[in-house]
Amino acid sequence: xxxxxxxxxxxxxxxxxxxxxxxxxxxxxxxxxxxxxxxxxxxxxxxxxxxxxxxxxxxxxxxxxxxxxxxxxxxxxxxxxxxxxxxxxxxxxxxxxxxxxxxxxxxxxxxxxxxxxxxxxxxxxxxxxxxxxxxxxxxxxxxxxxxxxxxxxxxxxxxxxxxxxxxxxxxxxxxxxxxxxxxxxxxxxxxxxxxxxxxxxxxxxxxxxxxxxxxxxxxxxxxxxxxxxxxxxxxxxxxxxxxxxxxxxxxxxxxxxxxxxxxxxxxxxxxxxxxxxxxxxxxxxxxxxxxxxxxxxxxxxxxxxxxxxxxxxxxxxxxxxxxxxxxxxxxx
Amino acid sequence: xxxxxxxxxxxxxxxxxxxxxxxxxxxxxxxxxxxxxxxxxxxxxxxxxxxxxxxxxxxxxxxxxxxxxxxxxxxxxxxxxxxxxxxxxxxxxxxxxxxxxxxxxxxxxxxxxxxxxxxxxxxxxxxxxxxxxxxxxxxxxxxxxxxxxxxxxxxxxxxxxxxxxxxxxxxxxxxxxxxxxxxxxxxxxxxxxxxxxxxxxxxxxxxxxxxxxxxxxxxxxxxxxxxxxxxxxxxxxxxxxxxxxxxxxxxxxxxxxxxxxxxxxxxxxxxxxxxxxxxxxxxxxxxxxxxxxxxxxxxxxxxxx
Numbered sequence: 001x002x003x004x005x006x007x008x009x010x011x012x013x014x015x016x017x018x019x020x021x022x023x024x025x026x027x028x029x030x031x032x033x034x035x036x037x038x039x040x041x042x043x044x045x046x047x048x049x050x051x052x053x054x055x056x057x058x059x060x061x062x063x064x065x066x067x068x069x070x071x072x073x074x075x076x077x078x079x080x081x082x083x084x085x086x087x088x089x090x091x092x093x094x095x096x097x098x099x100x101x102x103x104x105x106x107x108x109x110x111x112x113x114x115x116x117x118x119x120x121x122x123x124x125x126x127x128x129x130x131x132x133x134x135x136x137x138x139x140x141x142x143x144x145x146x147x148x149x150x151x152x153x154x155x156x157x158x159x160x161x162x163x164x165x166x167x168x169x170x171x172x173x174x175x176x177x178x179x180x181x182x183x184x185x186x187x188x189x190x191x192x193x194x195x196x197x198x199x200x201x202x203x204x205x206x207x208x209x210x211x212x213x214x215x216x217x218x219x220x221x222x223x224x225x226x227x228x229x230x231x232x233x234x235x236x237x238x239x240x241x242x243x244x245x246x247x248x249x250x251x252x253x254x255x256x257x258x259x260x261x262x263x264x265x266x267x268x269x270x271x272x273x274x275x276x277x278x279x280x281x282x283x284x285x286x287x288x289x290x291x292x293x294x295x296x297x298x299x300x301x302x303x304x305x306x307x308x309x310x311x312x313x314x315x316x317x318x319x320x321x322x323x324x325x326x327x328x329x330x331x332x
Numbered sequence: 333x334x335x336x337x338x339x340x341x342x343x344x345x346x347x348x349x350x351x352x353x354x355x356x357x358x359x360x361x362x363x364x365x366x367x368x369x370x371x372x373x374x375x376x377x378x379x380x381x382x383x384x385x386x387x388x389x390x391x392x393x394x395x396x397x398x399x400x401x402x403x404x405x406x407x408x409x410x411x412x413x414x415x416x417x418x419x420x421x422x423x424x425x426x427x428x429x430x431x432x433x434x435x436x437x438x439x440x441x442x443x444x445x446x447x448x449x450x451x452x453x454x455x456x457x458x459x460x461x462x463x464x465x466x467x468x469x470x471x472x473x474x475x476x477x478x479x480x481x482x483x484x485x486x487x488x489x490x491x492x493x494x495x496x497x498x499x500x501x502x503x504x505x506x507x508x509x510x511x512x513x514x515x516x517x518x519x520x521x522x523x524x525x526x527x528x529x530x531x532x533x534x535x536x537x538x539x540x541x542x543x544x545x546x547x548x549x550x551x552x553x554x555x556x557x558x559x560x561x562x563x564x565x566x567x568x569x570x571x572x573x574x575x576x577x578x579x580x581x582x583x584x585x586x587x588x589x590x591x592x593x594x595x596x597x598x599x600x601x602x603x604x605x606x607x608x609x610x611x612x613x614x615x616x617x618x619x620x621x622x623x624x625x626x627x628x629x630x631x632x633x634x635x636x637x
Contacts, residue, residue: 072529092535099535112526116548126534176530 001081002184002216003046003069003102008078008088010039010061010068014287036286038064040240040294041078043313046184051210051217053227053248055263056237059283062220063107065237066188069218070104071095082184100130103177107189109169113161119172120157123147126180143179149212150175150205167198171205178209186218191226203230224267228252236260239286239294242313246320256322258299258332293325301326348629355625358618365615369424376418377404381583386413392601408603410589411596412581419584420608424615426585430499431566435558437504438565442511443554447542449512450519460516463509471506471568472575478502479577492580499578503565514557518550552630559623563616570612586612 015021015033023030038061046052054062068075071088080088087098106112113122123143127134134142144154150171161169170190177185187206191199207230209215221227227234227248234251236244236259244257255261265277279298284290290297296306303325311323326332340346349355368375379385390413394401401408407416449459482498483491491498522528523546531541566586572578573587574594581592586608593604 067529070533072532096535099533104530104533106526106530108526112530114527114531114545114549125531125536129534129536173530180534 001045002048002083003218004079004081004084005042005044005046005065005069006079006081007041007043008039008065008068008080009037009041009076010064010073011076012036012038034287037289038240038286039068039075040289042235042237042240042242043078044235044242044245046216046218047232048183048216049210049214050232051219051230052233052235053219053221053231054235054237055221055224055227057222057263057283059286060237061240061286062222062237063188064240066104066186066218066220070102070186072104096130100180101182102184102186103180103182105170105174105177105185105187105190108193109166109173110193112173113169113176115161118158118160119147119152119164122161122172123157123176123179126176130180146175146178149178149209165198166194167201170194170198170202174202174205174209178213181213183214184216184218186220188220189222190219192221192223199226206230224264236263239283239289241294242323243295244320244322245313246318246322250318250320254318256316256320256327256332257295257324258301258326259295293323299326301332345629349625352625354621358621358625361614362618362622365424365611365618366428368421369428372418372421372425376415376421377406378415378418380414380419380422388413392596392604394601395603407607408601410592410604411601416603416607419589420586420611423579423584423586423589423608424611426496426579426583427566427569427587427612427615430496430503430569430585431562433497433500434503434507434565434569435561437500438508438511438561439554439558441504441508443515443547445508445512446515446550447519447547450516451523451538451542451546456516459512463512466506467509469506471503472571474506475499475502475568475572476575476577479572483577488580492583495579495583499569499572502572503568506568507561507564510557510561511554514553515550518553519546522546522549556623556627556630559619559626563619563623566612566619567616586615 012035013033014036021031021033023032040061042061042065044052044054054065056062064073067073069080075088078088079086082098082102087095090098117125120143123146124139127139127142131139143157147154147156152168152171152175161172164172174190190206191202194202203226206217210217217230219227219230231248234246234248235242236251236257238259244251244255244260246256251260252264255264262277262279281298284294284297290307292308293299293302293306293311296302299306305325309325311325311328313321313323314328315321316327322328324332349359373379390402390405390409391411393405393409395408395416396403396406398408405415405417407420409415410419445459445463449456479498479502482494486494519542528541528545531545536545569578569585570587570590573585574591576591579585579588581588584592589608590605590612593601593606593608597605
């Protein structure tokens with residue numbers, strides 16, 4: 001395994017200032033915090049050279065998971081291993097060598113490039129930072145080579161991001177990740193902000209680059225058809241918890257978890273009458289998670305046990321891993 | 333350099349600038365005033381700092397066009413016999429230097445504090461409370477306090493030597509929270525953007541991210557408040573000088589000129605106060621008009637038609 005994520009937990013304190021934490025109730029001053037549980041004990045293994053996708057609706061914690069793995073957020077609990085070396089508790093200095101091995105591509109190409117820097121400067125900065133001894137000519141050659149690979153004319157180095165279209169910017173964003181020659185790339189909805197025609201180009205580019213550089217992807221998306229196309233393995237998240245982890249074929253042909261079933265039934269299909277499975281109600285607030293299985297408030301198959309006991313991810317026949325009491329008991 | 337000028341000529345900036353008569357006129361007036369102030373030793377007919385050229389018999393002469401006026405002194409003379417025109421040019425130079433110096437000091441403190449409190453959450457509360465405390469003191473109160481203390485400690489004679497740097501220091505220290513708040517607000521907006529996260533994923537240090545990535549993106553509001561702050565600093569200096577806590581009489585700024593003439597205004601010598609007053613108002617007005625124009629230019633939501 002290239003990357004192993006073990007029981008990762010990320011919480012955000014949204015109480016605000018220190019003074020806001022104190023409440024006056026019943027004649028006593030109490031200190032209380034409001035905590036959003038964005039990621040609750042997620043475990044995923046990412047094998048080398050493969051693409052693992054994380055899907056789920058907005059607010060389910062998939063971007064937070066990606067950012068926590070990249071240590072943009074420090075995790076509250078759990079472990080992240082890179083080639084069996086624990087990296088979640090390293091200081092930013094100790095983490096520096098890993099920064100060249102794992103890189104990230106962001107969602108919004110209009111916000112992910114510094115508007116005051118030229119493309120050349122954006123692409124040279126990571127190389128200069130990680131290999132300060134590299135001669136100027138070598139840096140220039142590497143930047144030109146990477147630009148060529150992502151399909152941007154290397155002569156554009158003196159241009160500014162605002163002179164580029166969304167798709168071209170996303171290519172630069174990918175190029176920036178590639179300049180340090182990483183093995184592992186976390187892509188946080190890299191195509192969600194692009195036109196459909198450009199989405200296909202960027203996806204193909206990413207798949208070509210994967211082949212060429214033996215890259216491993218952790219691919220965050222809410223677009224199920226894209227995920228089916230690009231991934232080897234798919235992880236489905238709901239309210240910060242992992243519901244189902246399976247190979248792409250397994251998951252799309254026979255989803256096991258009731259939430260995955262509902263999610264997949266929402267994909268529009270040609271020539272078929274809409275067979276949507278409607279979920280009732282809203283997603284509960286991540287501030288006060290429901291007890292037991294987080295999905296039980298909206299699940300058709302919920303029983304008493306689902307309201308009390310948190311299901312654990314366990315393997316079912318076919319190789320999928322599902323966190324559901326119903327599947328475990330054989331009633332779904 | 334030529335490249336820069338070529339880019340400037342074809343930029344939006346010059347396009348809008350040359351189509352706005354107020355901005356053009358303000359800029360022209362400001363340019364004339366600043367050039368006149370800084371070339372004062374070359375163009376002024378007299379040197380007000382050289383006591384040997386001053387004749388007390390010339391004191392309180394009215395402007396040249398009045399009946400008793402002398403052709404030697406275009407705008408008349410003050411109570412010590414210095415030509416008003418020359419003294420005003422030298423005085424304006426002092427006012428502008430103090431204004432720019434104070435704003436430079438404010439900007440340096442304010443930008444550093446603003447970056448730190450916007451980017452490093454732990455420092456935010458403490459730094460911003462310090463800024464609030466600073467803001468709750470009136471500039472003039474601090475200035476009067478420090479100015480009076482220094483005059484006592486150094487004696488009036490020595491005070492003259494340190495008056496200009498001291499005024500820069502006082503006005504600079506009193507107004508930095510303006511910068512700190514503006515910079516902090518734009519840092520808070522910028523730090524949310526993904527290019528900052530990208531810089532963090534590369535592994536860049538906090539200082540480098542603040543300095544190289546965030547600061548360049550927060551400079552346009554800084555530019556806008558800088559113009560207003562220069563005008564404010566010149567006004568503060570004039571007000572302090574008017575109260576007798578600014579520049580001494582033998583090295584007058586515009587404010588101290590206005591004060592020195594104030595005692596004579598009822599004896600008929602109106603020109604000693606009125607001319608520096610008009611000059612001060614013109615200077616502040618054109619700086620503020622230019623500042624307004626820059627603000628409108630940098631905020632496309634305010635474009636007219």
